[in-house]
Amino acid sequence: LQVLPFSAGVHGLMNTAVMFLRLPNGRVVAYSENDLRGELVEENASVELMQRRYDAMRDLALSPAESRKFILRTLEEAPCEPSI
Incomplete structure (x- = not known):
């Protein structure tokens, strides 16, 4: 998990x-979904573009260890009551 x-x-x-x-x-396809529709993407160039965008987004994210600390810190700052 990365934040x-x-x-x-x-x-x-x-x-x-x-x-x-x-x-x-061995072929890679992508499934993309937004608030209006879902789409199976099979065309290689489009899949590669989505992979590059995903990689760039992942590079912006906190590391898994930093993400864990962020989540724990957020829970301490704004605790939530269990729903049950």
Whole structure:
């Protein structure tokens, strides 16, 4: 789990969820979803573009260790009551 802080600013996958899927034949496709639609992306150039954008976003994110500290600090600052 990695946290992407708001301070990272705008990135190429704003308002988009993306998953990369490696098929049994080794080919990689992507599934992209936003607030309006979901789309299976099969064209190689488009998948590669999405992978580059994902890599750039991941590079902006906190490391897993920093993300854990961030989450724990946030929970201490703004505790929430259990829903049950």
